Amino acid sequence: MNKRLPLGLGLILLVFPCVLLVAFTHYPAARALMNSFWNNASSRRPSKFVGVENYQTLLEDDRLMQVMLNSTLYALGTIPLAIGLAIGMALLVNAKLPGTSLMRLSFFMPTMLPMIAVANIWLFFYAPGIGLASQILGLFGLPPINFLGSTETSLLSMMFVAVWKEAGLFMIFYLAALQAVPTTLKDAARLEGAGPVRVFFDVVMPLLRPTTIFVAVNALINAFRLVDHVIVMTRGGPNNSSALLLYYIYEVTFSQRDFAYGATLTVLMVCLLGILAAVQYWVLNRKAHYQ
Template structure:
C-alpha cells in the first residue's frame, strides 16, 4: 500500500511538471540539438540543401577576423559589466536598506532603468551620446574638454555601451541584494555592535558571507546577460566603428539575418553556449565552497 501511494505521488508530480517539460524540450533542448547538428553543415546562399562539412565551420570561424574581434570584445564587455553592475547593485542596496525618509523614492529611482525596455534605453543613451547637441557632449564642452563622438570612436564605443548596460542592470541586482539584506537577523548586527565591531567589520564578517548566495546568483545572471547583448548594438552602433563594439550575439545575428549563413551562425552559437557553460561552472564550483546557505 505504501509503495502504491509513493508511485501515485510520483506520477502526480510528473504530471504537474509535464507542461514545463514540454516547453523545455520544444524551446530549449530541441533548438540546442538542432543548432549543434547544423554547425557541422554548410548552409548558406550558395547551397540549395545543407552539406555536411564536419568541423570546417569552426575552422573558418576562428580564421575570421571579425569573429575574433567580437569574441575578444565580448570577454572585455563581460569583464567590465559583470562585476561593476553587481557591485553597484550591492552598494545601492546597502544605501537604500535603511528605513529613512525618502528611501522608498530612492529605491524607485534606482530600479526605474530596469523596467525600461532595452531598445528604449538604447535610444535614450543614443541621444545622450549624440555629437553637438547630446547631453554628455554638452558636459564635455562645459568643462572645456571639447566635442567627442563616443559611439563613433573605436576606442570609446565599447566603453559607452558598457556604461549604458551597467546603468540598466545595477537596479536589477539591487532588488536581490535588498531582499538578502533584509533577511539578515538584526540580532547578529546588534550583538556585533555591542561587541564594538565597526561597520566595515560587520560587513566583512557578517553581511558579506550571508549574502554570498545572492552574489553567486547575480554573477551568473550578469554573465548570461553579457553574452546575450544585441538590442542596443542594433540601435546604437551596429557593431561599429570597424567592429570596435561588435559582440558575439550581434555576430550571430548578422550571420543569420544579413548574410544568411546558418552554418556559421550555428557554429558561433555553439561556441557561445560552451563559453557560458565553462564560465558558469567556474563560478558555481569555485564560489560554492565559500558560500554559507541558511
C-alpha cells in the first residue's frame, strides 16, 4: 500500500530548504553584487552609487595580482596531489590487507579534526628550531628552516597541510566508487591478459570519472575558500607570499572596513569559481562513464 505525504508537510519540506538556500546563498551573493556598485558609507556621508569604479580598482590592485597568483599556485599544487593521494589510499584500503580498518581510520583522522586545531598542530610542527620538522632536518645534518617565515616556503608549507587534511575525505568517495565497480569487468579484462596496471587505467579509472568530477570541483572550491589556516599560521605573510583570495577579502572587509571593495572581491571570487567549476566539469564530463 502506497503512503503519500500530506500536501502541507510536502510543501514544508520543499519550502524550508529553499528559504534557507535563498537566505544564506542567493541573497548574500545578490547583495554583494549590489554593494559592489556603491562606495562606503560613513557617519557623515551616505553611500553613493559609483558604477564600475570598484571594478576598475581591481585592475589596478597590485596586491590582488599577487593574491591571485598565490591562489592559482595553491590550487594547481593541492588539487592534483590530494586527488592522486586519495586514489592511492582508497586502493590500499580496498585491497583487503591486514589492518585495513586501522589504515582507514588513520587516513580519515585529519579530516575529522577542526581546521583551527589542524593549523595549530602544524604551527608547532613548523616552529623553527624546536618543531618536529626542524628536528627531522637535524637528524640528517641540515640546518633548521623557518617554513612559515620565508617567502620561498610559506605557501608550500600551507599546501602540504591542505593535502594532508583533504586527501582522507576524498579517499572516502573514491573508496565507495571502487567498491561499486563490477568485478565482472575486471575479471573479463584479466581473462584477456590485462595486468593489474592495465586493468586499473582501462577499466577502473574510466568508471571513477564521475567521482573525480565531484572531488575536483569540491577541491577547487576548498582551495579558493581557505582562510582559517592562513589566519592562524601566517596571516598572509611574509610579504603576501601566502595570502589567498578569501583571506584578502576577509582582511579588506573586516580589517580595513572597506565593505564596498570587499563586496567587489567577493563577486570576483564567485564568478571565478563558477567559471572554473563549469570548465572543469565540461572537460572531465566528456569522457565520464555513468552506470
